[in-house]
Amino acid sequence: MxxxxxxxxxxxxxxxxxxxxxxxxxxxxxxxxxxxxxxxxxxxxxxxxxxxxxxxxxxxxxxxxxxxxxxxxxxxxxxxxxxxxxxxxxxxxxxxxxxxxxxxxxxxxxxxxxxxxxxxxxxxxxxxxxxxxxxxxxxxxGSTDVFLIMITSGTTGFPKGCLSTHEKYVLSCLNHALGGRGSSSEDIELLVSPLCFNSGRSSALGHLFWGGTVILRERFDPVDVLETIQRDRVTYIALAPVAADRLLNAAAVREYDTSSLRHLRKAGSPFHPRTVDGLIQFVTPNIYQSYASTDAGSVSLLLPEDQIRKRGSSGKLIWAAESMIMNDAGEPLPTGSVGEIVCRGPLVCAGYYKNPEANQTSFRNGWFLTGDLGYFDEDGYLYVVGRKKNVIKSGSVSIFPDEIQDVLQAYPKVNEVAVVGVPHREWGEAVVAVISLASGQQASEQEMIEHCRSQLAPYKAPKAVRFLKDLPHTELGKIATEEIRTRFRDTFAESCPGPHDAAATDREREKNR
CATH class of the missing domain: 3.40.50.980 (Rossmann fold)
Structure with missing residues (x-):
C-alpha cells in the first residue's frame, strides 16, 4: 500500500x-x-x-x-x-x-x-x-460486535449512524474482492474515492484482504489517474459519474495505455449510457455497475457483457443479498411492477445508533426498506427508477424524476441535469429541470421543454427549466438534489395561477392533456 x-x-x-x-x-x-x-x-x-x-x-x-x-x-x-x-x-x-x-x-x-x-x-x-x-x-x-458507525449523507436533519458489525464488514470487503471476475494478490487498485465513505473504504480493505496492492490518492486528477494506470499497470478503479466524465473530457485520455484495467466500477450514482459508451471506447470495456447503499450494503451487480444489453439496469442480485419489490401495504409485487426495493441479508446494517424511530421505520418483517423505487424484469435484472420521497405528485399523477432526467441527459447539449418537484398552487407540485450545459453549448428553456414533450407524455414535461454553470454535488459525487430542490422551491411562488385566475388554470390544464 x-x-x-x-x-x-x-x-x-x-x-x-x-x-x-x-x-x-x-x-x-x-x-x-x-x-x-x-x-x-x-x-x-x-x-x-x-x-x-x-x-x-x-x-x-x-x-x-x-x-x-x-x-x-x-x-x-x-x-x-x-x-x-x-x-x-x-x-x-x-x-x-x-x-x-x-x-x-x-x-x-x-x-x-x-x-x-x-x-x-x-x-x-x-x-x-x-x-x-x-x-x-x-x-x-466477536462477529456481532460493532466495528463501524457509518454516517449516512443525510438529506434532512442530523445524519444517521449505520451500525456495521465485524461480520457485515468482513463480508462486505470480501464481496468487493469477489465481485465480478474476482480479485487476486496480483491486483492493483487505484483508490480515488474517499476512505471516509463506505464505498472507498470497503473497496480498499477488500483488496487488502485478498493480498493485493492499493494506491491511495487524496483527490481525483484525470491526468494523474491516467499516468498511474499506465505506469503501475492498475487493474481496478472505482469512479463516480462526475469523475468518469472528467476523465473522458481530458484530452489526454487517448494518449495513455489503460489496457491493464480489468475492473472499472461506478461509485455512487449510475453511469449515464453516454458515459458507458465513452469508457468502453477510450478506457476499458470492463465496466461494472451496482445497486448499493451505506444502509443496505451491496445488493446487485451489472457485469460488463450486460452494460449494453441491459442498459439502465443495476444488474442481478449478488450472492449475499435477497431482494423483492414491495407495495405500501408490505405485499410483494410481480415482475415488472414498480414499488419499493426491500432487501435482507448479512450486508444490511444492524440498525441505527441511538435512533429507535429509524430502526422501527426502516425495517418491516425482517426486510430493510431502502426508500428506492424499482422493479425486476423477466430475467431477474433490477432497475432503479428513483427515490420514493422524490416522486413528484402533480395533480392526480405520480411522476418519476429519473425518467425525465434520462430524456434530458440524452440531449446532446446537456452536461448534467436534476429534476425536482417544487410547490405549485394548482398542481400541488410541478416539475422543474435544472441543467448544466455542455461546454460551448447554448439552449433555451422552451427548447428543453419541447424536447421532453417529444419523448414523454405532456404532463411529465418540466413546467420550468433553470440553467446553472455547474450542478452542486455531494462528497460521494452524487448530484445534491435536496440542495437544488431548496434553491428552486419558490420557482412558482408568484407566477402560478391562483383560484382567482381561472382562465390561466384552464389554459394550463389544456396544455398538459
Missing amino acids: EDGRRKLSYADLNARTNSLANSLAELGLKKGDNVAVLLGNRVEHVEVLFALAKSGLTGLPIDPKWRGREISAAIKFFDVAAVILESSVMPSLADALSRVEFHGPIVQVDGGTGLGGGDFRAYGYEQLIARENPREPEIEV
Whole structure:
C-alpha cells in the first residue's frame, strides 16, 4: 500500500497496526468505545481501521472536510471517546471543542503532538507507533460486535449512524474482492474515492484482504489517474459519474495505455449510457455497475457483457443479498411492477445508533426498506427508477424524476441535469429541470421543454427549466438534489395561477392533456 508519502508492506502494516492498537488501550480506551476518525486517503487511515478492529474499538469515520459545528454535534451524539485526525482538520476540531465538553485522547497523525494549550490529552500518532508493542492485542472481538458507525449523507436533519458489525464488514470487503471476475494478490487498485465513505473504504480493505496492492490518492486528477494506470499497470478503479466524465473530457485520455484495467466500477450514482459508451471506447470495456447503499450494503451487480444489453439496469442480485419489490401495504409485487426495493441479508446494517424511530421505520418483517423505487424484469435484472420521497405528485399523477432526467441527459447539449418537484398552487407540485450545459453549448428553456414533450407524455414535461454553470454535488459525487430542490422551491411562488385566475388554470390544464 502507498499514498505518495509512504509505502507499506503487509508485515509493516501488521506490526504498526498492533502497536497502535496496544497504545490506544494504554491510553485508557476500552472495547466498545467510539473513536472519531477524521483522515483523508493516507496509509494511516487504513492502519487506524485495522487497529480499531483488533482492539474492539468502534470507528466513527467522519469526512475531514466537516466544520466545527458538524464535528461537535457528532462528538456529542455519537458519544465519542477519542479523536484521530490529520493536521488539516485541527482548526475545525478546535472550533468543535469550544462547543462541546470533551476530555478524551486526541491523536494527530502528521506533525506535532496535537492541540497546543488547553486542557487536552494530545498525542502524536508516530509516538504511539514508536512504543513498538507489536504483539497481537489480547482482546476478544466477536462477529456481532460493532466495528463501524457509518454516517449516512443525510438529506434532512442530523445524519444517521449505520451500525456495521465485524461480520457485515468482513463480508462486505470480501464481496468487493469477489465481485465480478474476482480479485487476486496480483491486483492493483487505484483508490480515488474517499476512505471516509463506505464505498472507498470497503473497496480498499477488500483488496487488502485478498493480498493485493492499493494506491491511495487524496483527490481525483484525470491526468494523474491516467499516468498511474499506465505506469503501475492498475487493474481496478472505482469512479463516480462526475469523475468518469472528467476523465473522458481530458484530452489526454487517448494518449495513455489503460489496457491493464480489468475492473472499472461506478461509485455512487449510475453511469449515464453516454458515459458507458465513452469508457468502453477510450478506457476499458470492463465496466461494472451496482445497486448499493451505506444502509443496505451491496445488493446487485451489472457485469460488463450486460452494460449494453441491459442498459439502465443495476444488474442481478449478488450472492449475499435477497431482494423483492414491495407495495405500501408490505405485499410483494410481480415482475415488472414498480414499488419499493426491500432487501435482507448479512450486508444490511444492524440498525441505527441511538435512533429507535429509524430502526422501527426502516425495517418491516425482517426486510430493510431502502426508500428506492424499482422493479425486476423477466430475467431477474433490477432497475432503479428513483427515490420514493422524490416522486413528484402533480395533480392526480405520480411522476418519476429519473425518467425525465434520462430524456434530458440524452440531449446532446446537456452536461448534467436534476429534476425536482417544487410547490405549485394548482398542481400541488410541478416539475422543474435544472441543467448544466455542455461546454460551448447554448439552449433555451422552451427548447428543453419541447424536447421532453417529444419523448414523454405532456404532463411529465418540466413546467420550468433553470440553467446553472455547474450542478452542486455531494462528497460521494452524487448530484445534491435536496440542495437544488431548496434553491428552486419558490420557482412558482408568484407566477402560478391562483383560484382567482381561472382562465390561466384552464389554459394550463389544456396544455398538459
